Amino acid sequence: MRIGSICLLGLACLLGACSTPSHRISGTDVPNIPGTKLVQSSFKSSGRSVEAGKATFSGSIYDAMERARWAGRGFLKDGWTQESLTGTPQEATAIFTAPWPGDGMQRVATLDITASQLRGSATITVKVEPEPAEDTTGSPSDQAVTTAGDDADGGH
Numbered sequence: 600m601r602i603g604s605i606c607l608l609g610l611a612c613l614l615g616a617c618s619t620p621s622h623r624i625s626g627t628d629v630p631n632i633p634g635t636k637l638v639q640s641s642f643k644s645s646g647r648s649v650e651a652g653k654a655t656f657s658g659s660i661y662d663a664m665e666r667a668r669w670a671g672r673g674f675l676k677d678g679w680t681q682e683s684l685t686g687t688p689q690e691a692t693a694i695f696t697a698p699w700p701g702d703g704m705q706r707v708a709t710l711d712i713t714a715s716q717l718r719g720s721a722t723i724t725v726k727v728e729p730e731p732a733e734d735t736t737g738s739p740s741d742q743a744v745t746t747a748g749d750d751a752d753g754g755h
Contacts, residue, residue, distance in 0.1 A: 622673050624654055628697075629708065630673025632656040632666065632721040642725070648699070649706070649725045660719025663691035663712040670710060670721070671695070679708065689714050705730045 622630055627642055627649045635658035642652030660666050664686050671681055671693055679695040686692055693710040704727055712721045 623677070628677050629654065629723060629725060630670065630677060632658075632670045632710075632712075632723070633673070634658055634666070634669075635660070635719070635721055648697075650699075651726050653725070654723045656721040656723075658719055659716055660712060660714045660721070661716060662688045663714040663719075664688055666714070666719075666721065667691040667693045667710060667712050670712075674708065674710075686712075699727050701727070703730050704728070 624631055624637060624640055624642070627644060629642070629649050631637060635656035638655045638657045640652065640654035642649045642654070644650060664684070665688075667684055667686065671684065674693075674695045675681065677697075679697045682694040682696055684691065684693045691710075691712045693712075695708045695710070697706045697708070699706050706725060706727050708723055708725045710721065710723050713719060
């Protein structure tokens with residue numbers, strides 16, 4: 600009896616130690632923020648892809664920029680592209696994009712992090728929006744080159 604109890608206890612400890620939390624928010628393709636606890640989330644999904652919503656996390660965050668970099672790895676792992684990362688050790692914002700099956704549309708995830716040793720916070724907001732139009736103003740064919748007084752005899 601005693602050996603059976605020890606075996607069950609050992610198995611329970613082994614399973615508990617080996618289980619790791621999912622790197623995604625349950626039922627979505629949006630990553631969790633490492634080292635924090637999910638406080639609240641509300642998402643509208645189309646299949647496994649999140650269309651819109653918000654998630655809030657809380658926990659000890661000593662450096663907002665470092666946590667944003669760490670969280671960014673989860674986005675990249677799930678096929679998102681990092682568009683920007685700005686901020687300070689106190690506050691950081693990262694923006695990620697991912698394809699959306701609609702013509703000319705993309706998903707945009709904005710990650711806002713505020714550092715605090717006791718109650719740091721991170722918020723992910725996801726929305727679908729049109730892809731930005733390509734900038735064609737820099738192409739040589741669109742630019743007219745004119746110079747005042749430019750003629751063959753040097754303007755005389």
